[in-house]
Amino acid sequence: MEFADVVLRRRMVRNYTTEPVDPAVVDRILEHALHAPSAGFSQGWAFLRLDTPDDIQRFWDAATPPGRGTDSWSEGLRRAPVIVVPMSSKQAYLDRYAEADKGWTDRDESRWPAPYWDIDTGMATLLMLLTAVDEGLGACFFGIPPERIPAFRETFGVPEQYTPIGATTIGHRAPDRGSPSLRRGRRGREDVVHRGHWNRPSSRD
Template sequence: MEFREVVRRRRMVRRYADRPVDPAAVDRMLEHAQRAPNAGFTQGWAFLVLDNPEDVALFWATTGADPDAHNAWLDGMRTAPVVIVPLTSKAAYLDRYALPDKGWTDRDEARWPVPYWWVDAGMAALLVLQTAVDEGLGACFFGIEARHLDGFREAFGIPEDHAPVGAITVGHRETDTGAPGSPARRERRGDVVHRGRW
């Protein structure tokens, strides 16, 4: 698929068909994610892949999805056979930039005008989303509520120096995708590009 078509077709898919995802496609998503730009070639990210029903069910249980609660969003999202959780390590970036080739001698966070550990993990997540489209799959990025992070961490053994930036469901798009998303209710803004000055 042409890159411009991948970009044009990318949507947040919230309901999936009852079909397994080829593990090789998931591997390609992760391979591409690891090619994302990252400050200082720190590679301070990690990816938790949940691709068996027990692990996916545990993900939903530990992130606050009441198994008896029903709503259109949750019912659709829980049909995804794969969940990928991109994580980032601030410590990895602080350590990397304290090395001699970067010229800093300490790990002071104040040196960072932007927390690039979040930015870089977000770019990696976007490559997962775009690769899903290229593979003929659907995907959706969403956040994990702060109040559920401790339970999620404990359930999956997430190290203290890594933080999830969100989660990505992956699967084959359902023919009936349910209610249209925000683009059906809001027009795409045309006033976001400023040339020369604001």
């Protein structure tokens, strides 16, 4: 598939069939994630791969708030046979930038204009989303409720050093049901690109 086609076909897929995903394909998806950029080549990320029915169910049990069962939003997601949870390690970045070639030995977080540990892990996740499309699959990135993160950590033995930035379902697409959010439409380039000055249109015309 041409790269432009991959980008244009990428969607957050919330409805899957129960057809299994070839483990070799999941390997490739994760391998591509490792080629994401990272500040100082810190690579402060980790990925929890869940690809058995038992692990998938344990994830949903841990990530779902009490009293909230299967609803119309999560019903299709729950059929996905693979979930990858990308996690970031702030400590890995603070430690890397305290090394001799960087020299930020105070490990002061105020030196960072943005949480690059989360940004870099997000870019790795985007590579997974794009690879899934290239493999003819669907994928969806969504958040884990903050109050459920302790249960997630306990269920899967995740060290405190790593924080999940969300979760990604991967599987074979079922017919789309349509997301209410899509009714907003996609903003055009002229709405978001500012050429040389905020109030200058992006077009040369």
